[in-house]
Amino acid sequence: MTTILYKAKYRVYWSETDAAGIMHFSNHFRVCERVEESFLRSLGFQYTAGSRITFPRVHAECDYKAPLRAGDEYTVAITGVELGRSSVTYKFSIYNESLGREAARCVIVAVAYDNIERRPVELPAECRSAIENALRELETEQA
């Protein structure tokens, strides 16, 4: 059984497709980020421009398993979150609801970066504890 920490449902917009009639492979990273934003907002956080600490991505990868076509409904689920000293690793599964198949699995790693000191820094404490709480609640629910 896959643990789902957070999920949201979307449609493939026409502007996200390419000439092969499917969602362009770069957009899978955008929809994963979309869910991450939504997840963090649910915990009380929001990326804002001009912050001292931002979360640039240091790694992103995706395995594509089935196409997403214009109009297809799909769910993006966060299936795992791992916290390092300054990094957050998210695992995602994209499920094509219209097709009844998993469309992709993706991993994105972000690091807390101090734009004044210009180096990675420890994850802000309130961000770390909010995510840890979310993980703990999930464990309790599943116990």
Place this chain on the structure above:
Amino acid sequence: MTTILYKAKYRVYWSETDAAGIMHFSNHFRVCERVEESFLRSLGFQYTAGSRITFPRVHAECDYKAPLRAGDEYTVAITGVELGRSSVTYKFSIYNESLGREAARCVIVAVAYDNIERRPVELPAECRSAIENALRELETEQA
């Protein structure tokens, strides 16, 4: 009073912003199209790749009134639809809910285009009548 034929609410995703911290002006056209797709789906239509008849845009314009920032919630409303022989003209209003201000007004004109005959053709009858019904229902509600 502005007539609202159809509307949907979204968030500004991080990937839609630019280095000025606001939604890139090209993305307003994408979110208008997004609502158009949703409106047509509500009437039983869906753009599909490989169709004989597609709906390329012949005109698009937008007046920008206030910024949309990452995370802002906004409503895109279709405030008018006009049917020509082969054209559909949509009018949109984008309202920034987080800011409490209208963000933009846009107009998009699409034409029914036959990809085999390679010329504009009359709007498909079922498309025309579905939109006309939607307009009529709205009038009745407002009467």
Place this chain on the structure above:
Amino acid sequence: MTTILYKAKYRVYWSETDAAGIMHFSNHFRVCERVEESFLRSLGFQYTAGSRITFPRVHAECDYKAPLRAGDEYTVAITGVELGRSSVTYKFSIYNESLGREAARCVIVAVAYDNIERRPVELPAECRSAIENALRELETEQA
């Protein structure tokens, strides 16, 4: 004869197409902005994030005349620039070189905006004079 103030040649990238096999209509605005950036860079200016004065767009419009397909080579020409007190109006023509046809005509209006005072301001003098010089040189060439 159309005056051409500045122009650049590009290819339609696969990621810029949509499921109809053509460049998505929102991308025409992006390629016009691309040429504007290149034009301003040729005059010694560059948009930078975090500037006090930025140039948000207040109006954008495009008339689409012929499709741009994946791989097509096209030229984007600035065919006119008009300077207001705080605004710059650019006119563009996009010519599909592979097809031998004009693909679109676009107009984009930007205003100088002071991000601290949060209001439109007069065009920075050095920006105004650089553009005026470029326009004057063109007239001389054509005389």
Place this chain on the structure above:
Amino acid sequence: MTTILYKAKYRVYWSETDAAGIMHFSNHFRVCERVEESFLRSLGFQYTAGSRITFPRVHAECDYKAPLRAGDEYTVAITGVELGRSSVTYKFSIYNESLGREAARCVIVAVAYDNIERRPVELPAECRSAIENALRELETEQA
């Protein structure tokens, strides 16, 4: 010494940046694809919409090392190509010329897919031999 099979130089366009002032991480995949298209065109191939054989991506990954900011000039180099039965694996290095630093390393795997039989198929022979020739020429040059 890194082998460079093919390379091209670009600028970061304003529309490719996000609210952190840097090229959005999803766009690195687009610029890699851009170079792949250019490489294949140099060999006489072009992706076209509606082809029976298309090349959907089955895997994409990127390690981000340094930011690309609006206006930065950068080179995307294909540093390796591996041919499987139906797959092509590309390795890319993105070098920020303005900063004098490598910005990212990416890997993209595409497979030849038959849209009628709806399954991966052997790489088209002329595609395989054109790429093999390019690799062979490179070896000869370096010998």
